[in-house]
Amino acid sequence: MASEIQEITLSPNQILFTKGDRGESAYIVKSGAIAVYVEINGDKKLLGKINAGGIIGEMALIDQGRRMASAMAIKDSVVMVVTEEVFQEKLRGTDPFIRALLKIMTEQIRSQNA
DSSP: OOOOOEEEEEOTTOEEEOTTOBOOEEEEEEESEEEEEEEETTEEEEEEEEETTOEESHHHHHHOOBOSSEEEESSSEEEEEEEHHHHHHHHHTSOHHHHHHHHHHHHHHHHHTO
């Protein structure tokens, strides 16, 4: 049986993860908002904002890759941590076609952002 899903509370400007980190968890934003960004010449370039109900960091769980961007709380936020163990348990229960499709889509996104 998979471990329970934990919650993390973040303060504004607190880093959730950094580009290049190994992706061991995905995060569901329960409240607040998370900025997704990359640093270019010391400046943060905003790629997107994940609000309550959104998920972030899922690609690294699908393909065991590294983080393609960094993530930071924009305001007080709470995220639910979906560990690799929980994700794999859920994935085992899906159709093999869906698992393959997720892998292919992730590879395509990574190749476009390489």
